Amino acid sequence: MDAVTRRRFLLASGVAGGSALVAGAAKLSLGGLLRTASEASASEDHRKTSKLVIVTLYGGNDGLNTVVPYASPAYYAARPELAYEPERVLRLDDALGLNPMLKGLSSLWGEQRLAVVLGAGYPKPDRSHFRSMDIWQSASPSGPTSSGWVGRWLDGTKAAPEAAVSFEPMLPPLLAGETRTGACVSVGGLKLPPGVTADMVGALGHREPNESELQARAADAYANLINIDKLIQHAEAVSAPPEATVQPDSPATSTGGSNVLSAQLSRVAQCVEAGVPTRVYSVSLGGFDTHASERVGHEFLLRQLDQALASFARRLSGTEAGRQVTTVVYSEFGRRVRANASDGTDHGTAGPVLVLGSQVAGGLYGEQPSLTDLDDGDLKATTDFRDVIGTLLASVLQADPARYVGGGYQPRMLPFLVRD
Amino acid sequence: MADDLALLLRRAGFGPTAAELAAAKKAGYEATLAALTAPTAPDVGASLAPVPVLGPDPFFRLSNPTAAQRAKASEERWEQTQRITQWWLDRLTVADHQTREKLWFFWHGHWATSVRKVMRPQLMLLQHRNLRSSLDFAVMAHKMITDPALVFWLDGESNTRTAPNENLGRELMELFMLGIGRYSERDVKAAGRALTGWRIDYDGARTYFSPAWHDNGAKTILGETKNFNAHSLVDFLLKQDRCAAYIAERLWFRYASSSDPIPKSTRDAMVAVFPNSMSMLRKLFEDEAFRATAGKLVKQPTEWFVGAMRHLGLRPGELSDEMSTYVLNGLERLGQLPFAPPSVEGWPAGAEWLTVGAAQARLNFAGRIAQLVPAQRLTPEDVAHVLTIETWTNRTYSVLKATTDPQRLLTLGLASPEYLVT
Numbered sequence: 001m002d003a004v005t006r007r008r009f010l011l012a013s014g015v016a017g018g019s020a021l022v023a024g025a026a027k028l029s030l031g032g033l034l035r036t037a038s039e040a041s042a043s044e045d046h047r048k049t050s051k052l053v054i055v056t057l058y059g060g061n062d063g064l065n066t067v068v069p070y071a072s073p074a075y076y077a078a079r080p081e082l083a084y085e086p087e088r089v090l091r092l093d094d095a096l097g098l099n100p101m102l103k104g105l106s107s108l109w110g111e112q113r114l115a116v117v118l119g120a121g122y123p124k125p126d127r128s129h130f131r132s133m134d135i136w137q138s139a140s141p142s143g144p145t146s147s148g149w150v151g152r153w154l155d156g157t158k159a160a161p162e163a164a165v166s167f168e169p170m171l172p173p174l175l176a177g178e179t180r181t182g183a184c185v186s187v188g189g190l191k192l193p194p195g196v197t198a199d200m201v202g203a204l205g206h207r208e209p210n211e212s213e214l215q216a217r218a219a220d221a222y223a224n225l226i227n228i229d230k231l232i233q234h235a236e237a238v239s240a241p242p243e244a245t246v247q248p249d250s251p252a253t254s255t256g257g258s259n260v261l262s263a264q265l266s267r268v269a270q271c272v273e274a275g276v277p278t279r280v281y282s283v284s285l286g287g288f289d290t291h292a293s294e295r296v297g298h299e300f301l302l303r304q305l306d307q308a309l310a311s312f313a314r315r316l317s318g319t320e321a322g323r324q325v326t327t328v329v330y331s332e333f334g335r336r337v338r339a340n341a342s343d344g345t346d347h348g349t350a351g352p353v354l355v356l357g358s359q360v361a362g363g364l365y366g367e368q369p370s371l372t373d374l375d376d377g378d379l380k381a382t383t384d385f386r387d388v389i390g391t392l393l394a395s396v397l398q399a400d401p402a403r404y405v406g407g408g409y410q411p412r413m414l415p416f417l418v419r420d
Numbered sequence: 421m422a423d424d425l426a427l428l429l430r431r432a433g434f435g436p437t438a439a440e441l442a443a444a445k446k447a448g449y450e451a452t453l454a455a456l457t458a459p460t461a462p463d464v465g466a467s468l469a470p471v472p473v474l475g476p477d478p479f480f481r482l483s484n485p486t487a488a489q490r491a492k493a494s495e496e497r498w499e500q501t502q503r504i505t506q507w508w509l510d511r512l513t514v515a516d517h518q519t520r521e522k523l524w525f526f527w528h529g530h531w532a533t534s535v536r537k538v539m540r541p542q543l544m545l546l547q548h549r550n551l552r553s554s555l556d557f558a559v560m561a562h563k564m565i566t567d568p569a570l571v572f573w574l575d576g577e578s579n580t581r582t583a584p585n586e587n588l589g590r591e592l593m594e595l596f597m598l599g600i601g602r603y604s605e606r607d608v609k610a611a612g613r614a615l616t617g618w619r620i621d622y623d624g625a626r627t628y629f630s631p632a633w634h635d636n637g638a639k640t641i642l643g644e645t646k647n648f649n650a651h652s653l654v655d656f657l658l659k660q661d662r663c664a665a666y667i668a669e670r671l672w673f674r675y676a677s678s679s680d681p682i683p684k685s686t687r688d689a690m691v692a693v694f695p696n697s698m699s700m701l702r703k704l705f706e707d708e709a710f711r712a713t714a715g716k717l718v719k720q721p722t723e724w725f726v727g728a729m730r731h732l733g734l735r736p737g738e739l740s741d742e743m744s745t746y747v748l749n750g751l752e753r754l755g756q757l758p759f760a761p762p763s764v765e766g767w768p769a770g771a772e773w774l775t776v777g778a779a780q781a782r783l784n785f786a787g788r789i790a791q792l793v794p795a796q797r798l799t800p801e802d803v804a805h806v807l808t809i810e811t812w813t814n815r816t817y818s819v820l821k822a823t824t825d826p827q828r829l830l831t832l833g834l835a836s837p838e839y840l841v842t
Contacts, residue, residue, distance in 0.1 A: 340586075341585075
């Protein structure tokens with residue numbers, strides 16, 4: 001193997017810190033999804049419907065070093081090696097500023113297209129990555145549920161699989177409903193082995209009476225693969241996805257998530273601009289479990305996040321379809337206020353949620369948690385995260401929030417979105 | 421009865437060959453189970469794929485490497501990682517003691533550690549040897565708590581008396597020994613303190629204990645107060661009722677059903693033989709409840725690939741370089757590359773493997789595998805025999821019946837819902 005092939009393999013296989021979700025990841029065809037637009041446009045122009053992009057940061061993003069309380073002496077006392085000097089932060093107001101790596105987000109703030117929801121969390125915070133992520137994705141802090149809030153919305157609206165699309169390698173619980181799930185999509189077109197036709201694959205997709213539920217779901221996957229491809233009537237030229245950038249080895253314990261956010265977001269932009277009927281997109285960035293030597297690793301991740309979000313926002317603001325998109329960025333929890341002595345932070349609680357887009361009313365929402373009134377060393381949440389989800393359901397998806405948020409919770413609407 | 425045997429063989433190993441299934445039917449359930457869980461003959465098959473010897477880490481004694489030296493050493497690490505991954509796939513395929521090999525693969529997913537952070541294939545292989553040489557869960561837990569790859573993966577070396585780091589202590593309780601929610605946040609912090617003092621000697625590929633880094637104070641964990649250290653903490657957790665029950669639940673989840681809870685009587689039977697994990701498996705396979713779990717598991721991608729190799733008489737170790745590369749890429753696309761679990765929680769299970777994207781990846785992967793088989797006349801019945809599928813559903817049968825091309829038949833058979841779900 002020559003060096004280039006090796007490098008490609010390394011990236012595609014992820015063996016040595018490469019990224020899993022690069023061009024080759026064979027999921028449902030992006031070309032196919034894009035081409036759904038042309039058929040759908042006969043009845044409805046999907047460029048005019050509002051859409052939601054959900055960015056999941058896996059691993060527990062350090063909220064205090066993302067939105068920095070630079071005026072607080074307690075912040076500097078708790079994490080002397082990790083704290084940012086007041087002159088370095090990108091100021092939001094006289095108390096809070098963005099991490100110096102977030103230059104693109106800072107300019108969106110200047111254009112009033114960035115909303116920061118402060119102190120988002122839930123009662124009785126769970127510090128397990130996996131339980132806490134389930135809580136966020138299911139919007140149900142009280143007990144386990146087997147469906148995500150987008151999945152329940154798919155159930156409730158009897159949506160087609162392409163209504164919610166994930167660009168992550170595995171389907172996140174967020175998009176899993178009781179009866180329906182979103183689709184995992186990637187680039188490459190519907191490629192089948194030699195001699196195997198779409199009809200054969202479609203025929204493998206029929207459910208049989210008396211087969212086990214899992215076997216039936218295995219069949220469904222083939223049916224969905226072909227169904228979505230069948231929506232294609234007229235091929236539409238698809239620009240190649242951007243080359244993935246080479247990633248260094250990860251400094252953090254992996255807790256899931258993909259590493260090529262900008263590639264995922266650029267696929268989202270392509271779909272949006274082509275008028276694909278998808279209403280919800282799920283993308284992710286992993287690596288935020290920064291227990292040690294946090295500064296370098298976290299800055300690297302925030303720079304990646306910033307570049308990906310800023311170029312996405314810039315691109316979307318240029319088209320009418322793009323201006324219908326609202327993007328929300330969250331993580332399963334923040335980190336502990338006090339740094340540990342390996343210059344990292346352990347699992348904490350509440351953190352900021354970022355919302356950006358042309359429809360967003362920029363500004364701060366909610367209240368920054370106190371750094372002196374702590375719950376056993378952790379921030380006390382000031383905003384229930386279900387209010388954020390409820391607002392997105394109501395404003396972006398025009399759905400009844402109480403119906404899809406778990407546990408009978410009645411979300412309080414936050415005014416971070418403005419409709420034309 | 422025949423169905424029970426096929427289920428047993430499929431769950432215990434990576435896919436029985438037609439000959440193995442026929443032999444098992446002759447021997448009966450009890451004798452087959454005994455042979456699976458306590459094989460008497462040496463593993464001749466496995467001897468074809470001995471554990472590789474890697475030599476030192478390419479960064480060994482490079483105290484201040486130049487950029488070129490670093491690049492070269494990183495490249496070598498990557499080649500070594502590729503080598504051990506391909507070796508393991510080969511070993512899983514050729515080993516006769518399938519139940520043991522699959523159990524070690526299970527433990528890799530349990531103490532899920534990824535080379536993507538650990539970076540050093542030597543440490544990954546050492547962890548692999550540590551898992552293999554642990555005859556029961558208690559021995560394994562003691563080895564793992566000071567295993568360099570796991571310690572590094574969960575930041576144990578940066579957990580010191582003056583610098584507590586909770587990562588390893590938390591996952592020890594949540595994912596490895598007790599299960600989520602069986603402890604408080606105070607227990608997590610105290611467990612972290614108990615685990616202080618272990619450092620890693622990278623050149624020696626070992627951990628060592630540094631008393632000066634250890635927190636010698638009293639710690640209160642799950643109501644007990646004493647001067648816990650790594651090994652006394654593991655001993656203490658092993659004695660918790662929850663530990664044996666949790667391991668039984670994990671085995672059930674992976675070997676019986678990823679959706680239904682373990683029946684209490686099954687769990688009790690397994691707990692009674694804790695910490696011997698092979699005995700726990702045997703109790704599980706003997707249980708009536710196990711026989712009712714047909715159709716309740718989805719083959720994990722590695723299991724699917726290794727099973728296909730076994731059924732078709734192929735060896736990963738004998739594939740061309742190009743195909744070997746394709747295999748690693750294919751497993752990554754399907755979501756399961758050995759030595760690189762996606763998170764410390766290990767790999768998912770059940771319907772999570774059945775996404776639209778995986779369906780397409782699997783079809784193409786199956787197509788490539790089918791091309792490795794020399795062309796021969798095949799009927800749908802032949803394909804069922806080779807893949808040890810009892811009967812096709814009408815759906816799949818009618819798809820297979822519509823073609824006579826052998827490679828197409830094998831491709832569709834390997835991708836069929838009947839082959840994916842056990």
